[in-house]
Amino acid sequence: VLKPIRVPNPEQLHTCMDDAEGFTKANTLEWYARFDDAEPAPVMPAEAPASGLRCEGGNACPEGGIWWTPAQTDSRQSFKKGDIMPAFHDSSYGATIWYKETNQSAS
Incomplete structure (x- = not known):
């Protein structure tokens, strides 16, 4: 549903926090596309x-x-x-x- 309105060139979702590993550009794109190849809903x-x-x-x-x-x-x-x-x-x-x-x- 959201794919048509997705930001075409996203930056990172969150770069980092003091004690946590943040998103990289690569895993940001993976997160955005996480449902793209999913089976269609029944x-x-x-x-x-x-x-x-x-x-x-x-x-x-x-x-x-x-x-x-x-x-x-x-x-x-x-x-x-x-x-x-x-x-x-x-x-x-x-x-x-x-x-x-x-x-x-x-x-």
Whole structure:
């Protein structure tokens, strides 16, 4: 985020203190660039709709239709009423919450 507004030719961040080693021009540049090669932040899945049905993984599906969960990519699938909704316990997203699609169109 800050890279576009970074000072193009920075001097040292702090030259020194009496009892501490200060920044050199080289490690000042390293400090400024410390996130330049970092992995991009993970893209958060779309937020759940403000209204509509939801069901926690492990529970019976309350209504048949197409459901999706942000706990796993490409999770969109059809469930019948009473089907047990899968729970993805190893998901880095957290709890598995399923959301019923409200704009279903026949294809």
